Amino acid sequence: MAKLMDYDRALELFEPVLGFEVHIELSTKTKMFSDAPNYFGGEPNTNITPVDLGLPGSLPVVNGQAVRYAISLGLALGCSIAPTSRFARKNYFYPDLAKNYQISQSDEPIAFAGSVEVELPNGRMFTVPIERAHMEEDAGKLTHVGGATGRIQGAEYSLVDYNRAGVPLVEIVTDIIYGAEADAPELAKAYVSTIRDIVVGLGISEARMERGNLRCDANISLRRRTPEGEPPAPLGTRTETKNVNSLRSVERAIRYEIQRQAAILDEGGTITQETRHWHEDTGETSAGRPKSDADDYRYFPEPDLLPVVPSDELIEELRAALPEAPAIRRRRLKAEWNFTDLEFQDLTNSGLVNEVIDTVAAGASPAAARKWWTGEIARTANAQGVDATTLVTPLQVAQLVALVDDGTLTDRLARQVLEGVIAGEGTPQQVVDARGLAVVSDDGALIAAIDEALQSQPDVLAKIRDGKVQAAGAVIGAVMKAMKGQADAARVRELVLERATALPE
């Protein structure tokens, strides 16, 4: 177990310097270079053509839709689209790589020089510089057999399924990120989450981290702080942490690496340039392969493929179709909904912005939508240990709000109706009907109950008639009790005063 330095102390001594490589699997119908289905669940080695298997004689052909998706993503990242981009071969031997080269874009990516605005939980806005976004192909899937852990170490043999081979990827590479300081872990999480929002908004990827649709490799190094007036210390040696497959892990892995590297450096040690593997279970990283001169990928332009030269018309068409950037959208919504900073922060942190948008679209007021989602629904989700979005739909919430607004339900009744909806009893209206939860709005029934209450309490009746209107409270309480709470208290009060004068002496 590696020695870790206290996080705050590490930040006092060192400045964290970050960099991310995020791989996005595009949700095209077919693969990057073959017409095999872009789907890799199911029976091994069935979604493959000679191309994906790297059979002798087979040749790649670029999926035009993948190119369009990559351009859209590049534009959404604020990148310039290269007038000419090219595929190259990255040569290295590995059993999951059928041809023993990966077709990727090395020197000439389709998109370059962009930036992404990221909002941190503390409200800080951060601009992450994007170096490039390039197209490439995924590799097959290895299963290691015979080792104790199912990991590569100690395995007797490995099995290869090439269904994933050739799945289209866009790799987004940031420039070096300075200035994150103590927010580095949160920035990492917010960055990946923003990328996820962008690709989901574009509709170009499922972006499910747990399924590997979105994978993040996190580069981190520490730079020793120097006293003011002195020149800055040189950049430290970086490590690249792989296998980080949840937003929470991204944050934890960065924090862990900062603390680990700080402890080593503080004791006069050196950081090895290497890949490190994140272990979700233990919350640690472990050393992987050191970078060496064996990493000579012998890149050269892929002779089987031709340059990609997107027309201005295509780029403008795709630009016009771009959805709003997440950060801009957030700012717009906050203003439109008239939320305070705190209210909006709260909503963002709950991860339920899209649900509120959809609920408002279905007719609810923003305030009510926010109140229900971040209140009762989030509480129930928390108690049940599930995702709030799995409990109810935005439409159901909007219907519930409408029932409150038109006086059919009180807040208290509405909570009971929500409980019924969550229990799967149907739409809010169906729950109201089935459970008989609606506010009694039939004056006849109310008058009967009021008359009975007044007549059973003649002293109270007398006081009301004397003008001591506050005495009506006792009658109202009795009526509400008789109506099992399903009455509008204000209406009851109105009727009580009316009946007190109307009743015969």
Place this chain on the structure above:
Amino acid sequence: MTNDLTRLTADALATKLAAGDISSVEATQAHLDRIAAVEGAVHAFLHVASDSALAEAADIDRRRAAGEQLHPLAGVPIAIKDVIVTKGMPTTSGSKILEGWVPPYDATVMTKLRAAGLVSLGKTNMDEFAMGSSTEHSAYGPTHNPWDLERIPGGSGGGSAAAVAAFEAPFALGSDTGGSIRQPAHVTGTVGLKPTYGGVSRYGAIALASSLDQIGPVSRTVLDSALLHDVIGGHDPRDSTSLTDVWPSFAEAVRNADVAGLRIGVIKELQGDGFQPGVMERFREALALLEGAGAIITEVELPSVEHAIAAYYLIMPAEASSNLAKFDSVRFGLRVNPKGGGTVEDVMSATREQGFGAETKRRIILGTYALSAGYYDAYYGSAQKVRTLVQRDFAAAFANADVLVSPTAPTTAFKLGEKTGDPLSMYLNDIATIPANLAGIPGISVPAGLAAEDGLPVGIQFLAPAREDARLYGVAAALEALLEEKWGHTLLSQAPDLSSSEMNATDEGAV
């Protein structure tokens, strides 16, 4: 005796088949018999598909009898260079590493041959992965030149050229990366054409160098090559480098052959020094005949040709080193487990050590070097620039000439074993053919006669601008007619009759 059928051209066979004079089974059987008679001496084939060939032939005969409208070449037998992936026939590319591999798919050219009803006789021998000019680098032993069994049949497509020259097949498919169709044609007295790059699909041709490889026809007559080219050519969406051009009928170009007014540019750099006198003699004679028929002979310069071989021997091995990485013992082919076990890396390294021959390993290492960190710009990068210079030279030359001409190779067939110890001298032999591959332009080699000093065939090469393959068929057919008129016979009618010399065949292992 059915043996006569093997002396017919593909065109003549097609005519007899269409007329019902012969059946495809008869034509196929005649060629299988010929193969059985001469293969011991020639060794042109790595796989003879007797059963499937006869079955395919019988199917064509049945369909013809049923009145089905068939392609004009339906039922004509053909030989396939083993670089081409064939469903149901083993495909090795001349390498031990692929021994016994039966591909699960057909190359596009195979799909086209099958659709036209051509009958595949089998797979022809070649230098391993098409790396060579002599077919001596085949892992399965060399092919022998039917004109002189102790000599090379050229390479890498020595098997296809020898099969055609030895009347084992009327025509064949070849592939040409630096001359592998044209140089074997030159040394065997046959015709071979490398199409414009992108003119014929590369899908299913086991890649040597992707930016240089082209599949093309090999035959005894210019018309037969054109007929075959008409079948295999055209756009293929499975090959990104495939041209979308609508091609004219090449057979039509042969039938309309006329050189009157045609400007023929003699390449200054591809004659003289290093070119055998007998080769130059036949070359000049051919030019004189063409001039007599109305062609205008001029001289053109291609100054960058001097660097073409250097550029080629960087680009080709660089691309090859990457293309051949897929032979790793995981998904197909040979696996060698090192003594005492080892990791998958060790298994891959042992497999590639044992599965590849010396020339393949040499070129992989050379190509790996040319691409490796720190050397890329100087070697691969510079070679790509030379390629630009060669293209510019051709563009300038074609401004003054409709076609260019040179001997196809500096010498006639050399002896088996003569150059295997000196790779560089073998490489230099490709001087005349390589420039066309670098520039992507089409080139054809046609027989020009026999060299006086050794009685061996000599070829003449014509080059045309990209997409002008039809021009080559025209000029080649015109020359063929002029020469045959002069000789009073075809060149191949003068080749030794191997069926009688079969017993004296050079022992394969003796070379």
Place this chain on the structure above:
Amino acid sequence: MSEITQEQVTHLANLARIALTPEEIVSLTSELGSIMDHVATVTEVATPDVPATSHPIPLQNVFRDDVVGQTLTAEEALAGAPDHDGSRFRVTAILGEEQ
């Protein structure tokens, strides 16, 4: 322009995953040296003003429609494999890691 050493050839053989014998390394070192002496002349004419040509016939934007085609069956895919478990290709233990 460059002396090729046995160490270099050994390194290249490792990159190319070929377990060359010591004899092969010796002979390839000298062969490579003489071949490189010859081909290195390309550097003399490849001046900075000359653009590189990677494809002999210039084309661009060659794309495929995103339409599913025919796939191999697992049986066809595995038919030529040296070793498999009925559905996946089997390889000996891997020591190195993914890139």
